[in-house]
Amino acid sequence: MPKYISRRNFLTLSTSTILLGLVPRFSYANVIREIHGKIWVNNVLANQDTIIKPGDIIKTGANSQIIFVIGEDVYKLGARSILRLRYNSKSNNRFINAMRLITGTFTGAFGKGKKIIQTPTATLGIRGTGIFLNVEPNNTYFCTCYGETEIYTGDGTTRQIVNTIHHEAYSISRDDNDIRISSDTMKHHADEDAHHLESFVGRKPPHSFFN
Secondary structure (H helix, E strand, O other): OOOOOOHHHHHHHHHHHOOOOOOOOHHOOOOEEEEOOEEEEEOOOOOOOOOOOOOOOOEEHHHHHHHHEOOEEEEEOOOEEEEEEEEEOOOOOOOEEEEEEEEEEEEEEEOOOOOEOOOOEEEEEEEEEEEEEEEOEEEEEEEEEEEEEEOOOOOOOOOEEEEOOOEEEEEEEEOOOOOEEEEOOOOOOOOOHHHHHHHOOOOOOOHHHEE
């Protein structure tokens, strides 16, 4: 005998499915995978069930961090950090395609599709990239762990393209509106971070990353 579900249960199941990102149109809904310490989303203290969506501002306290997944992308925000998520308002589907790291540290593992990361001193374009950033008021340290990163100037033109298979780091500072880009060493993160983040979406870093 077939088993039927009530309309109420159907709606509950449908909502849960959407929030878990199983319906492509609503894949911007999130799953928090790890949360430690105090995390605020839009100035409201967050927990494991908090939904993070485009337009939200995520803030972490001291000795705190959060890892969450949105679609094919994994986000890790370190202690004393502030991240704002954005989306393309011209699209019917509000997929995150831009974010602003105001301060602190961020590690990301991204799937297909171009995204923009803004900081007080830099604008970076990424696509299928593993990346780490440490943002201070007048300096942005970033490492392209693998993949491609485009560095943009204030007028939006491309300043430099970074394409690497295993960690290439730079510091970008601003002095009297003059942007300075200088090579740097890998620091504040490790290969294990990339493996850890990619595992949340069933991926591994590119094969070349292991060589």
